[in-house]
Amino acid sequence: MANINDVAKEAGVSITTVSRVLNNNYPVKEETRIKIEKAIEKLNYKPNTMARSLITKKSSMIGVIVPGITNLFFPTIVEAIEEFVNKKGYSIALSNTEGDPKKELKLVEELIGRQVDGIILIDPTMENLHKRCYNELSKSIPTIIVNGSPEGYKGSFVCYDEEVGTQEAFDYLLELGHEKIALIRGHKSFSYDIKEKIYKNVLKNNKLSYEKIIDAGKGNSSEVIERTQIVVEQLLQKEERPTAIFACNDLMAVGALNACIDLGIKVPKDISIIGFDNTILAEVTHPKLTSVDLNMKEIGYRAALELLELIEEGEKSRKKLILDTKLVIRGSCAPAIK
Amino acid sequence: MANINDVAKEAGVSITTVSRVLNNNYPVKEETRIKIEKAIEKLNYKPNTMARSLITKKSSMIGVIVPGITNLFFPTIVEAIEEFVNKKGYSIALSNTEGDPKKELKLVEELIGRQVDGIILIDPTMENLHKRCYNELSKSIPTIIVNGSPEGYKGSFVCYDEEVGTQEAFDYLLELGHEKIALIRGHKSFSYDIKEKIYKNVLKNNKLSYEKIIDAGKGNSSEVIERTQIVVEQLLQKEERPTAIFACNDLMAVGALNACIDLGIKVPKDISIIGFDNTILAEVTHPKLTSVDLNMKEIGYRAALELLELIEEGEKSRKKLILDTKLVIRGSCAPAIK
């Protein structure tokens, strides 16, 4: 690969002058500029970003860390980040933790070694968050945490208000007259815990005695659908049936829906099902799922926006951004049958 | 940020020695090593990957370019790439072209400027492919093209055999006795064209006179579902109805399915629907969709494997890898009613 020296030689000028036309930051005689541009063209020269970054201390790279690219809503966040950041001249380095706290930490180190200008950490593990791993980090490099429990984290973050969104979903079910509501959740995660907490509050505050919490196990891909279907079928064959099911994500809602269809139970006439995350799945089922929208696109956009501000204007103060969720009403809920 | 000089000073040795314990490539006295390790720890020193790469001419970065992260199957490929490559000590830089040929070219240049060790170009635009934009590229830097039409491209690639997969799907419908098959496709793309070609061949070879090609328009997200639903509803209300629908992707298959459900047409009893791509959508509908699996995970894995081979062992010869597709039979197809 040709370097700046080759170009300078080819054009018969010094490397300084080449650098000047490259960066267009000092006056260069039109004639010289043209000579240099021709040389660049001829040699197919591309400036070495790394050498440049070494001096300028700016890599124009943003590190983005996700727990899993195939989780249905992360691509939306990542796309929004990429779009915004790219317009401002940055690229993204994407890493996948697979939910492993150790790998998460390792990847952060790696990104720092690569001199990224900032890091967006999407849904980091509770473990690392609780160990306060990221407080120091956020002081040494611009960092935004997305959608983690902010608990104990002293840096900037953007998240959705899971509590409010959950509450809104339950309120909707209550309005429809449901008194026997089951909750489907997955294995340990802050997100499930908080929903369970609200669920229990709702039961208490409304003096509802029916309480059923079902665990659909681990994972975020299609196997959760099958597993949910099995446990929900068991639930529905017991004597006291819920009139509504609150699923902690859309995958579980689909599983619940399939269980109903297979048992000949009509949704929403006999049972209402409400999902969470409002992924594309909610638009695919029949009936379409009523689901809580997390506004992932906006979250990605805001995270990127805040990060670039942090990078370009320095940390003025910690930013906490809590975005609204929105209940998207489709066809999977109906008034409770008395 | 501390640098190697700071560490050397702190430990009272030369930077060379520090470099040696960092890379663990030359013998260093145990005592000295410990001193240095302590200094590294104390200063929270992380080697600057860029400076290192400048010398070694190796960035350990792989550039991955996709037309859209939110397309349902790209995350699967990307994840497979990330997983493999990461084990071998590489990271990935991910860019999104949004299907724009200009942006695609720009992003390639950018990655080269960043000194990536190799590039995986997923589903590049026909436009750039036809302009032979990537023949030179593949000579100057290890490059794998995934899933493009290899036509005219002289470098290495891995793709699935769309023709065979499509043929297999049609054969399956024929076996089931279908003679009136409609095709739903989207706007111009190699992938749609090839399916249409096979479709027409099938009709000709089997002397089938029913021919219906429906265009569901652009895009790869949920709006395609709605649009397909509308056009399919129109189709089904005409006098001569197909007994089977071949959808060029799962989104379109879902749209077709929804159209049937809304019109009270039973799937698969009255109409069979076959999808393509075998995304998670195929497992979500009811009935579940019979769909052609493209083996995206394997594709990602093989692309990464071939690329690293290219990088580490040099280009021995052009590799063409054509992977098998697999028809996944679920519940959306049944024998034709006569």
Next chain:
DNA sequence: ATGAAAGCGCTAACAC
């Protein structure tokens, strides 16, 4: 308007 030279943080000859 242009060039010479220093130096970003690191590795790799080469000495000792």
Next chain:
DNA sequence: GTGTTAGCGCTTTCAT
């Protein structure tokens, strides 16, 4: 086993 030094490709003073 350790240090000195050159230099990767570039930007940036400082001269001219």
